[in-house]
Amino acid sequence: MNAEIVAVGSEMLTPQRLDTNSLWLTDNLNRLGVEVVMKTIVGDDRDRLTEVLRSAMERSPVVLVTGGLGPTEDDLTRECVAAAAGRELSFRQELLDAVAQRFASMKRPMAENNKRQAFLIDGAEALENPNGTAPGQWLDLGGSRAVALLPGPPREMKPMYSNHVEPRLRRMLPPLHIATAWFRVAGMGESDLDQTIAPVYSKYTNPVTTVLAKPGDVEVHLRARCGTQAEADALIAEVAPRIRELLGDRVYSDDGASLEESVGRILRARGETVSVAESCTGGGLGERFTTHAGSSAWFLGGFITYSNAMKTALLGVPAGLIESHTEVSGPVAEAMAAGARDKTGSDWAISITGYAGPGGGTEQNPVGTYFVGLASAKGVESRRFFSFPDRERVRSIAATAALDWLRKTLLAR
Amino acid sequence: MNAEIVAVGSEMLTPQRLDTNSLWLTDNLNRLGVEVVMKTIVGDDRDRLTEVLRSAMERSPVVLVTGGLGPTEDDLTRECVAAAAGRELSFRQELLDAVAQRFASMKRPMAENNKRQAFLIDGAEALENPNGTAPGQWLDLGGSRAVALLPGPPREMKPMYSNHVEPRLRRMLPPLHIATAWFRVAGMGESDLDQTIAPVYSKYTNPVTTVLAKPGDVEVHLRARCGTQAEADALIAEVAPRIRELLGDRVYSDDGASLEESVGRILRARGETVSVAESCTGGGLGERFTTHAGSSAWFLGGFITYSNAMKTALLGVPAGLIESHTEVSGPVAEAMAAGARDKTGSDWAISITGYAGPGGGTEQNPVGTYFVGLASAKGVESRRFFSFPDRERVRSIAATAALDWLRKTLLAR
Numbered sequence: 044m045n046a047e048i049v050a051v052g053s054e055m056l057t058p059q060r061l062d063t064n065s066l067w068l069t070d071n072l073n074r075l076g077v078e079v080v081m082k083t084i085v086g087d088d089r090d091r092l093t094e095v096l097r098s099a100m101e102r103s104p105v106v107l108v109t110g111g112l113g114p115t116e117d118d119l120t121r122e123c124v125a126a127a128a129g130r131e132l133s134f135r136q137e138l139l140d141a142v143a144q145r146f147a148s149m150k151r152p153m154a155e156n157n158k159r160q161a162f163l164i165d166g167a168e169a170l171e172n173p174n175g176t177a178p179g180q181w182l183d184l185g186g187s188r189a190v191a192l193l194p195g196p197p198r199e200m201k202p203m204y205s206n207h208v209e210p211r212l213r214r215m216l217p218p219l220h221i222a223t224a225w226f227r228v229a230g231m232g233e234s235d236l237d238q239t240i241a242p243v244y245s246k247y248t249n250p251v252t253t254v255l256a257k258p259g260d261v262e263v264h265l266r267a268r269c270g271t272q273a274e275a276d277a278l279i280a281e282v283a284p285r286i287r288e289l290l291g292d293r294v295y296s297d298d299g300a301s302l303e304e305s306v307g308r309i310l311r312a313r314g315e316t317v318s319v320a321e322s323c324t325g326g327g328l329g330e331r332f333t334t335h336a337g338s339s340a341w342f343l344g345g346f347i348t349y350s351n352a353m354k355t356a357l358l359g360v361p362a363g364l365i366e367s368h369t370e371v372s373g374p375v376a377e378a379m380a381a382g383a384r385d386k387t388g389s390d391w392a393i394s395i396t397g398y399a400g401p402g403g404g405t406e407q408n409p410v411g412t413y414f415v416g417l418a419s420a421k422g423v424e425s426r427r428f429f430s431f432p433d434r435e436r437v438r439s440i441a442a443t444a445a446l447d448w449l450r451k452t453l454l455a456r
Numbered sequence: 457m458n459a460e461i462v463a464v465g466s467e468m469l470t471p472q473r474l475d476t477n478s479l480w481l482t483d484n485l486n487r488l489g490v491e492v493v494m495k496t497i498v499g500d501d502r503d504r505l506t507e508v509l510r511s512a513m514e515r516s517p518v519v520l521v522t523g524g525l526g527p528t529e530d531d532l533t534r535e536c537v538a539a540a541a542g543r544e545l546s547f548r549q550e551l552l553d554a555v556a557q558r559f560a561s562m563k564r565p566m567a568e569n570n571k572r573q574a575f576l577i578d579g580a581e582a583l584e585n586p587n588g589t590a591p592g593q594w595l596d597l598g599g600s601r602a603v604a605l606l607p608g609p610p611r612e613m614k615p616m617y618s619n620h621v622e623p624r625l626r627r628m629l630p631p632l633h634i635a636t637a638w639f640r641v642a643g644m645g646e647s648d649l650d651q652t653i654a655p656v657y658s659k660y661t662n663p664v665t666t667v668l669a670k671p672g673d674v675e676v677h678l679r680a681r682c683g684t685q686a687e688a689d690a691l692i693a694e695v696a697p698r699i700r701e702l703l704g705d706r707v708y709s710d711d712g713a714s715l716e717e718s719v720g721r722i723l724r725a726r727g728e729t730v731s732v733a734e735s736c737t738g739g740g741l742g743e744r745f746t747t748h749a750g751s752s753a754w755f756l757g758g759f760i761t762y763s764n765a766m767k768t769a770l771l772g773v774p775a776g777l778i779e780s781h782t783e784v785s786g787p788v789a790e791a792m793a794a795g796a797r798d799k800t801g802s803d804w805a806i807s808i809t810g811y812a813g814p815g816g817g818t819e820q821n822p823v824g825t826y827f828v829g830l831a832s833a834k835g836v837e838s839r840r841f842f843s844f845p846d847r848e849r850v851r852s853i854a855a856t857a858a859l860d861w862l863r864k865t866l867l868a869r
Contacts, residue, residue, distance in 0.1 A: 078469075081499070326740060
């Protein structure tokens, strides 16, 4: 079955914004065996939006429309889908009540224009939105054809798709059984990883293997699609362990857990705690450690020592050590980690100091160089890393490298 | 003048790839005063591609097509543009010679299928491609209407656009001069902001006013387009100050600077420094302060005190204060800020403590509640805030609220 995605909003026609929702939607549609054959990005323009929707609905059995469900005059999706489908819109008091209740729960006044969000296309079902004010809509056009209206913000769109659209699509589709495996890998580039596992996956068209990369983090997805669940499971059971073996301890997660969650699970199981001492990452490592709720069980906190004076004042790094080795050095990284462990009483402490750029750096340690220090009851050690010298990238990859080194050390001890 | 971008290639309909070429093209088109009104991503499918091209050419005077110019059977752009325009394709020996020469210069054999790249739409001009094998095409349809065929790889597409397409577009366009204004606003939702400024901007079709929102941050763009620069400047000079006035001190930047940059500039100008004490943000505020290079001039560092014990051990927050008020309270936020200022010797210190969720919270202070503390030579104070109770959002908005409060305080003193 084919689907199209129509993303509505003039902001996605600026040089700043892309329609990133469509990646997530495509992934989820593909899992159902639905192929995305076209994506259109259109602004808040009545004529163009109506024309595009009419073409999409003629061409493809499933059309997902994201955005344009807000309360302003610019939010035209409801009206244009109704026009393209030749239907009317009706005001629904129960939808307005839900919007009003949401504003009340946030203790904020509801603006008059929010009434626009209470109009439903005739014949459509309203889809509830616990994460925002705009309800979605599902319009069954008959003959296994349908249009879904989803809000633009990802945190509203994603749960609405998963809870309300996907079950309705499943009912429209022939039964298809899927089994998946998913490995997340740190410390390995996309092409290295691809070369490592290609000897296995290239022998199979089912399961399909996909490699997804972002800086410092690579994911491998396997998906088997079969007529029965037993067949799909058997295919995954045959291929996944062979790929897992090739990747070894570079796999930090086989259930989708992030690197910081994986580290947290190990620490929690051991009943141990960690603290941080950050220079160039400025708090980014602590921010990663606390991404997921419950991290207070193993993350105590730590220090942001952005200046050399603070490294000395807060962590007790000797000024002479900084002077003789520079602040971006193994000895300073080690002293920072030791200081954090000492001051917080944590079992483990991890430090980062580096040249994120664009300024700074030395001949020996140019921009992109960073040192990670790791302190534990067994003592303190440090490692030198180098990343492509882009400020944002250095800061993000340094936090990933620190987390991954801690993970591997925890597993080894 | 309006333009559409059609990106051709099935790889952009997978969960991994977006059409990023369109951002660069949009930026360059906007600089000429050309608006992008629609973007379509379509796979290597003859019927759909021809239909999409025909609609785009009917709707918009300028259509830029990227991708699908390669040598394989899947590369259908030449044929489909010809079909949509009702023209024939002709083989051109001089184009094949150029492709052959390129292969010769790379010392690689030319495959037979590269002949496909030597077909030109009747009436089109070939655009040379020094960075790849596929020549582009420019098809002037008369009446100030045109279609450009550009290769998909950015390093081939960009120079071809700049060297061959942009000069041709300039000749099609009336002389147009542009003036812009740009405000960034914190502490105000999109619809509040829209209601505030609509009384002014809705009276004007020129300049065009666009409101772009992300959580905790809203941007207002004004763009005037006129026959002379003086007229465009005059329009902006008439409208921008009126919008600026309605927004008051909620505007933190009128030159694109981020909130953290704006705060940094004020601190740098005053020769003052700041430190942080973070609980629920876990380092995210420090991470924001250090986003831009040069922040070491005014950001010293600080403390991540994720547990109550750390608030006491590192910042000297009395355990009894936490016990009597809870850790998410004004008094604790104030003691955290005062402790950070005291330990670092910074001029300003700012603290955050809150319930990011999903667990935690009290009846009085449910999940989504956070307190910001601000310490300076004049003493310490705190404020209570509430955000939609989504963990990621609370943490991000709390950092924004803290930065914005510091900014307003700096401006007021």
